[in-house]
Amino acid sequence: MSNKIFFGKKAQASDAITWIVATLIVVVVLGISIFATTLMGKIQDRKIFLDDKQKDFLAVKSITSFLSNDANLELAKNANEGEISNFLKTVPAKGLNSPSGGWNLAIEKENETKEIATYDVVGVDVGGAGLPAFEINFESKTNHLKLKFWAECHGKCK
Amino acid sequence: MISKNKRGMEKIVSIYWFAILIIVAGGIIYMVSIFYGDPYDVRAIESGILTDNIAECLSENGKLKYPLDDNLKGNFASLCHLNLKTNEERQEYYLEISFYDFKTNQKLPLEISEGNINLKKSNALSRYVFFNSESFYALDSEGKGIITKVDISINKDEENVK
Numbered sequence: 001m002s003n004k005i006f007f008g009k010k011a012q013a014s015d016a017i018t019w020i021v022a023t024l025i026v027v028v029v030l031g032i033s034i035f036a037t038t039l040m041g042k043i044q045d046r047k048i049f050l051d052d053k054q055k056d057f058l059a060v061k062s063i064t065s066f067l068s069n070d071a072n073l074e075l076a077k078n079a080n081e082g083e084i085s086n087f088l089k090t091v092p093a094k095g096l097n098s099p100s101g102g103w104n105l106a107i108e109k110e111n112e113t114k115e116i117a118t119y120d121v122v123g124v125d126v127g128g129a130g131l132p133a134f135e136i137n138f139e140s141k142t143n144h145l146k147l148k149f150w151a152e153c154h155g156k157c158k
Numbered sequence: 159m160i161s162k163n164k165r166g167m168e169k170i171v172s173i174y175w176f177a178i179l180i181i182v183a184g185g186i187i188y189m190v191s192i193f194y195g196d197p198y199d200v201r202a203i204e205s206g207i208l209t210d211n212i213a214e215c216l217s218e219n220g221k222l223k224y225p226l227d228d229n230l231k232g233n234f235a236s237l238c239h240l241n242l243k244t245n246e247e248r249q250e251y252y253l254e255i256s257f258y259d260f261k262t263n264q265k266l267p268l269e270i271s272e273g274n275i276n277l278k279k280s281n282a283l284s285r286y287v288f289f290n291s292e293s294f295y296a297l298d299s300e301g302k303g304i305i306t307k308v309d310i311s312i313n314k315d316e317e318n319v320k
Binding site: 019020022023026027030033034037038040041044057058059061062063064065066067068069070071 | 174177178181182185188189192193196209210213217219220221292293294295296297301303
Protein backbone atom coordinates (compact mmCIF):
# COMPACT_ATOMS: atom_id res chain seq x y z
CA MET A 1 0.00 0.00 0.00
CA SER A 2 2.75 2.43 0.99
CA ASN A 3 4.60 1.50 -2.20
CA LYS A 4 1.48 2.32 -4.21
CA ILE A 5 1.24 5.78 -2.64
CA PHE A 6 4.93 6.41 -3.21
CA PHE A 7 4.74 5.51 -6.93
CA GLY A 8 1.59 7.66 -7.39
CA LYS A 9 3.33 10.73 -5.88
CA LYS A 10 6.34 10.23 -8.12
CA ALA A 11 4.10 10.34 -11.19
CA GLN A 12 2.35 13.46 -9.87
CA ALA A 13 5.67 15.20 -9.20
CA SER A 14 7.04 14.44 -12.66
CA ASP A 15 3.83 15.72 -14.31
CA ALA A 16 3.95 18.91 -12.27
CA ILE A 17 7.62 19.43 -13.13
CA THR A 18 6.80 19.03 -16.83
CA TRP A 19 4.16 21.73 -16.57
CA ILE A 20 6.38 24.05 -14.55
CA VAL A 21 9.18 23.64 -17.08
CA ALA A 22 6.69 24.18 -19.95
CA THR A 23 5.41 27.35 -18.26
CA LEU A 24 8.96 28.60 -17.69
CA ILE A 25 9.82 27.98 -21.35
CA VAL A 26 6.69 29.86 -22.46
CA VAL A 27 7.53 32.75 -20.12
CA VAL A 28 11.14 32.90 -21.35
CA VAL A 29 10.11 32.80 -25.03
CA LEU A 30 7.47 35.47 -24.42
CA GLY A 31 9.96 37.58 -22.50
CA ILE A 32 12.42 37.45 -25.41
CA SER A 33 9.62 38.32 -27.86
CA ILE A 34 8.49 41.28 -25.72
CA PHE A 35 12.07 42.51 -25.41
CA ALA A 36 12.55 42.26 -29.19
CA THR A 37 9.24 44.01 -29.83
CA THR A 38 10.15 46.81 -27.42
CA LEU A 39 13.46 47.29 -29.20
CA MET A 40 11.80 47.29 -32.61
CA GLY A 41 9.14 49.67 -31.36
CA LYS A 42 11.87 52.06 -30.24
CA ILE A 43 13.90 51.93 -33.43
CA GLN A 44 11.04 52.02 -35.90
CA ASP A 45 10.40 55.34 -37.59
CA ARG A 46 7.04 56.68 -36.49
CA LYS A 47 7.16 59.45 -39.05
CA ILE A 48 5.00 58.96 -42.09
CA PHE A 49 6.08 60.03 -45.53
CA LEU A 50 4.25 59.92 -48.79
CA ASP A 51 5.67 57.42 -51.26
CA ASP A 52 4.91 59.48 -54.30
CA LYS A 53 7.48 62.21 -53.93
CA GLN A 54 8.93 61.94 -57.40
CA LYS A 55 6.59 64.72 -58.37
CA ASP A 56 7.30 67.31 -55.77
CA PHE A 57 4.70 70.03 -56.08
CA LEU A 58 6.90 72.88 -54.85
CA ALA A 59 9.87 71.84 -56.95
CA VAL A 60 7.73 71.56 -60.08
CA LYS A 61 6.18 74.94 -59.30
CA SER A 62 9.66 76.42 -58.92
CA ILE A 63 11.03 75.04 -62.16
CA THR A 64 7.93 75.99 -64.15
CA SER A 65 8.06 79.47 -62.65
CA PHE A 66 11.73 79.72 -63.57
CA LEU A 67 11.00 78.72 -67.13
CA SER A 68 7.90 80.90 -67.42
CA ASN A 69 10.24 83.85 -67.62
CA ASP A 70 10.91 84.48 -71.31
CA ALA A 71 14.59 85.05 -70.74
CA ASN A 72 14.95 81.81 -68.82
CA LEU A 73 12.90 79.92 -71.39
CA GLU A 74 15.22 81.24 -74.05
CA LEU A 75 18.09 79.74 -72.08
CA ALA A 76 16.27 76.42 -72.04
CA LYS A 77 15.56 76.59 -75.75
CA ASN A 78 19.19 77.13 -76.43
CA ALA A 79 19.93 74.38 -73.95
CA ASN A 80 22.20 76.72 -72.12
CA GLU A 81 23.72 74.27 -69.72
CA GLY A 82 25.46 76.77 -67.55
CA GLU A 83 22.51 78.95 -66.57
CA ILE A 84 19.93 76.24 -65.99
CA SER A 85 22.22 73.86 -64.21
CA ASN A 86 23.26 76.88 -62.19
CA PHE A 87 19.63 77.35 -61.20
CA LEU A 88 19.29 73.71 -60.21
CA LYS A 89 22.52 73.76 -58.28
CA THR A 90 21.35 76.74 -56.28
CA VAL A 91 18.12 74.94 -55.42
CA PRO A 92 19.42 73.22 -52.26
CA ALA A 93 21.63 76.16 -51.33
CA LYS A 94 18.67 78.50 -51.42
CA GLY A 95 16.48 76.13 -49.46
CA LEU A 96 14.26 75.21 -52.38
CA ASN A 97 12.82 71.74 -52.32
CA SER A 98 15.22 69.01 -53.22
CA PRO A 99 14.86 65.27 -52.74
CA SER A 100 17.69 63.30 -51.18
CA GLY A 101 18.85 61.94 -54.51
CA GLY A 102 18.66 65.23 -56.39
CA TRP A 103 16.65 66.39 -59.33
CA ASN A 104 17.10 65.57 -62.98
CA LEU A 105 16.27 67.88 -65.77
CA ALA A 106 16.32 66.94 -69.42
CA ILE A 107 15.22 68.91 -72.40
CA GLU A 108 14.00 67.30 -75.57
CA LYS A 109 14.36 69.47 -78.59
CA GLU A 110 13.68 68.32 -82.13
CA ASN A 111 13.73 64.67 -81.10
CA GLU A 112 17.10 65.10 -79.56
CA THR A 113 17.31 64.64 -75.83
CA LYS A 114 19.90 66.55 -74.02
CA GLU A 115 20.37 66.07 -70.35
CA ILE A 116 21.37 69.55 -69.49
CA ALA A 117 21.58 69.21 -65.80
CA THR A 118 21.82 66.46 -63.31
CA TYR A 119 23.07 67.33 -59.94
CA ASP A 120 23.26 65.28 -56.86
CA VAL A 121 23.64 66.01 -53.23
CA VAL A 122 27.14 65.24 -51.99
CA GLY A 123 27.41 61.75 -50.59
CA VAL A 124 24.35 60.39 -52.33
CA ASP A 125 24.85 58.05 -55.22
CA VAL A 126 22.78 59.05 -58.19
CA GLY A 127 22.36 56.27 -60.67
CA GLY A 128 19.08 54.49 -61.39
CA ALA A 129 17.93 55.14 -64.91
CA GLY A 130 14.47 54.42 -66.20
CA LEU A 131 12.59 56.36 -63.55
CA PRO A 132 9.25 57.76 -64.62
CA ALA A 133 9.64 61.32 -65.77
CA PHE A 134 7.36 64.20 -65.05
CA GLU A 135 6.93 65.90 -68.37
CA ILE A 136 6.06 69.48 -68.97
CA ASN A 137 5.49 70.60 -72.52
CA PHE A 138 6.64 74.05 -73.40
CA GLU A 139 5.42 74.97 -76.80
CA SER A 140 6.61 78.17 -78.28
CA LYS A 141 5.93 79.59 -81.72
CA THR A 142 9.28 78.60 -83.05
CA ASN A 143 10.31 75.55 -81.09
CA HIS A 144 8.70 72.54 -79.56
CA LEU A 145 10.37 71.95 -76.32
CA LYS A 146 9.79 69.11 -73.92
CA LEU A 147 11.12 69.36 -70.45
CA LYS A 148 11.57 66.33 -68.28
CA PHE A 149 11.99 66.99 -64.64
CA TRP A 150 12.06 64.21 -62.12
CA ALA A 151 13.42 63.21 -58.79
CA GLU A 152 16.10 60.63 -58.48
CA CYS A 153 15.20 58.47 -55.53
CA HIS A 154 16.36 55.10 -54.46
CA GLY A 155 13.56 53.32 -52.68
CA LYS A 156 11.32 55.96 -51.19
CA CYS A 157 11.58 59.67 -51.81
CA LYS A 158 11.23 61.43 -48.50
CA MET B 159 -7.29 6.12 -4.50
CA ILE B 160 -5.57 6.21 -7.86
CA SER B 161 -8.64 7.51 -9.67
CA LYS B 162 -8.98 10.30 -7.05
CA ASN B 163 -5.35 11.27 -7.66
CA LYS B 164 -5.93 11.37 -11.39
CA ARG B 165 -8.87 13.74 -10.95
CA GLY B 166 -6.68 16.00 -8.81
CA MET B 167 -3.94 15.85 -11.39
CA GLU B 168 -6.37 16.84 -14.15
CA LYS B 169 -7.36 19.90 -12.10
CA ILE B 170 -3.72 20.93 -11.69
CA VAL B 171 -3.09 20.41 -15.40
CA SER B 172 -6.11 22.49 -16.38
CA ILE B 173 -4.96 25.30 -14.04
CA TYR B 174 -1.52 25.25 -15.69
CA TRP B 175 -3.16 25.13 -19.08
CA PHE B 176 -5.25 28.23 -18.35
CA ALA B 177 -2.27 29.97 -16.77
CA ILE B 178 -0.22 29.42 -19.93
CA LEU B 179 -3.11 30.56 -22.12
CA ILE B 180 -3.47 33.76 -20.09
CA ILE B 181 0.30 34.40 -20.13
CA VAL B 182 0.54 33.87 -23.90
CA ALA B 183 -2.56 35.97 -24.66
CA GLY B 184 -1.38 38.73 -22.29
CA GLY B 185 2.07 38.69 -23.89
CA ILE B 186 0.67 38.98 -27.41
CA ILE B 187 -1.65 41.84 -26.40
CA TYR B 188 1.27 43.62 -24.70
CA MET B 189 3.52 43.20 -27.75
CA VAL B 190 0.86 44.48 -30.14
CA SER B 191 0.19 47.47 -27.91
CA ILE B 192 3.92 48.27 -27.72
CA PHE B 193 4.32 48.05 -31.48
CA TYR B 194 1.15 49.76 -32.66
CA GLY B 195 0.06 51.69 -29.59
CA ASP B 196 2.23 54.76 -30.16
CA PRO B 197 0.82 57.44 -32.40
CA TYR B 198 2.20 57.99 -35.87
CA ASP B 199 3.73 61.37 -36.49
CA VAL B 200 1.86 62.81 -39.45
CA ARG B 201 3.01 66.39 -38.97
CA ALA B 202 5.51 66.15 -41.84
CA ILE B 203 2.65 65.41 -44.22
CA GLU B 204 0.47 68.03 -42.56
CA SER B 205 3.09 70.73 -42.97
CA GLY B 206 3.72 69.62 -46.57
CA ILE B 207 0.03 69.99 -47.40
CA LEU B 208 -0.09 73.38 -45.70
CA THR B 209 2.98 74.58 -47.64
CA ASP B 210 1.52 73.27 -50.92
CA ASN B 211 -1.70 75.16 -50.24
CA ILE B 212 0.21 78.34 -49.47
CA ALA B 213 2.26 77.94 -52.67
CA GLU B 214 -0.90 77.30 -54.64
CA CYS B 215 -2.42 80.43 -53.16
CA LEU B 216 0.56 82.75 -53.61
CA SER B 217 1.85 81.61 -56.98
CA GLU B 218 -0.18 81.25 -60.15
CA ASN B 219 1.19 80.44 -63.58
CA GLY B 220 4.70 80.95 -62.30
CA LYS B 221 4.02 84.42 -60.95
CA LEU B 222 3.20 85.76 -57.52
CA LYS B 223 -0.54 86.31 -57.45
CA TYR B 224 -0.55 89.26 -55.06
CA PRO B 225 1.74 92.27 -54.78
CA LEU B 226 4.08 91.97 -51.81
CA ASP B 227 2.55 94.70 -49.68
CA ASP B 228 0.76 95.27 -46.38
CA ASN B 229 -2.58 94.27 -47.87
CA LEU B 230 -1.25 90.73 -48.38
CA LYS B 231 0.18 90.73 -44.86
CA GLY B 232 -3.09 91.85 -43.29
CA ASN B 233 -5.42 89.62 -45.26
CA PHE B 234 -3.21 86.60 -45.87
CA ALA B 235 -5.37 84.06 -43.98
CA SER B 236 -8.58 85.12 -45.68
CA LEU B 237 -6.96 85.43 -49.12
CA CYS B 238 -5.57 81.91 -48.85
CA HIS B 239 -8.63 80.52 -47.02
CA LEU B 240 -6.50 79.35 -44.13
CA ASN B 241 -7.98 78.45 -40.78
CA LEU B 242 -5.34 77.57 -38.21
CA LYS B 243 -7.78 77.10 -35.34
CA THR B 244 -8.12 73.68 -33.75
CA ASN B 245 -10.44 72.20 -31.13
CA GLU B 246 -7.90 72.98 -28.42
CA GLU B 247 -7.87 76.37 -26.77
CA ARG B 248 -4.22 76.97 -27.53
CA GLN B 249 -3.31 77.35 -31.17
CA GLU B 250 -1.27 74.45 -32.48
CA TYR B 251 0.17 76.02 -35.62
CA TYR B 252 2.48 78.83 -36.49
CA LEU B 253 3.55 79.83 -39.96
CA GLU B 254 5.93 82.46 -41.18
CA ILE B 255 6.43 83.46 -44.79
CA SER B 256 9.41 85.46 -45.91
CA PHE B 257 10.51 86.56 -49.35
CA TYR B 258 14.01 86.74 -50.81
CA ASP B 259 15.44 88.13 -54.01
CA PHE B 260 16.68 85.09 -55.96
CA LYS B 261 19.73 86.82 -57.41
CA THR B 262 20.97 88.81 -54.44
CA ASN B 263 19.58 86.54 -51.70
CA GLN B 264 18.44 89.68 -49.92
CA LYS B 265 15.44 89.40 -47.65
CA LEU B 266 12.52 91.57 -48.70
CA PRO B 267 10.87 93.72 -46.01
CA LEU B 268 7.52 91.90 -46.09
CA GLU B 269 7.10 89.07 -43.62
CA ILE B 270 3.82 87.31 -42.98
CA SER B 271 3.10 85.39 -39.80
CA GLU B 272 0.00 83.62 -38.57
CA GLY B 273 -0.87 81.43 -35.60
CA ASN B 274 0.69 80.91 -32.19
CA ILE B 275 3.88 82.99 -31.96
CA ASN B 276 5.07 80.82 -29.03
CA LEU B 277 5.66 77.99 -31.50
CA LYS B 278 8.15 80.02 -33.54
CA LYS B 279 11.44 78.11 -33.80
CA SER B 280 13.35 80.67 -31.76
CA ASN B 281 10.61 80.87 -29.09
CA ALA B 282 9.42 77.27 -28.81
CA LEU B 283 9.98 75.81 -25.37
CA SER B 284 8.80 72.28 -26.04
CA ARG B 285 11.23 69.91 -27.72
CA TYR B 286 8.31 68.12 -29.33
CA VAL B 287 7.31 70.99 -31.62
CA PHE B 288 7.69 70.00 -35.26
CA PHE B 289 9.42 72.46 -37.58
CA ASN B 290 9.47 72.43 -41.33
CA SER B 291 10.84 74.88 -43.82
CA GLU B 292 10.23 74.75 -47.55
CA SER B 293 10.72 77.25 -50.32
CA PHE B 294 9.61 77.79 -53.84
CA TYR B 295 10.53 80.05 -56.70
CA ALA B 296 8.15 82.46 -58.39
CA LEU B 297 8.37 85.63 -60.42
CA ASP B 298 7.08 88.96 -59.22
CA SER B 299 5.12 91.41 -61.37
CA GLU B 300 8.37 92.79 -62.82
CA GLY B 301 9.62 89.32 -63.77
CA LYS B 302 12.15 89.24 -60.96
CA GLY B 303 12.86 85.86 -59.34
CA ILE B 304 11.57 85.67 -55.77
CA ILE B 305 12.06 82.84 -53.33
CA THR B 306 9.19 82.39 -50.96
CA LYS B 307 10.23 80.63 -47.77
CA VAL B 308 7.50 79.03 -45.71
CA ASP B 309 8.37 78.08 -42.12
CA ILE B 310 5.82 76.00 -40.31
CA SER B 311 5.70 74.93 -36.67
CA ILE B 312 3.17 72.38 -35.48
CA ASN B 313 2.73 71.42 -31.86
CA LYS B 314 0.02 68.73 -31.59
CA ASP B 315 2.46 66.65 -29.56
CA GLU B 316 -0.21 64.69 -27.74
CA GLU B 317 -1.64 63.35 -31.01
CA ASN B 318 1.68 62.68 -32.73
CA VAL B 319 4.40 62.00 -30.17
CA LYS B 320 4.68 59.22 -27.55
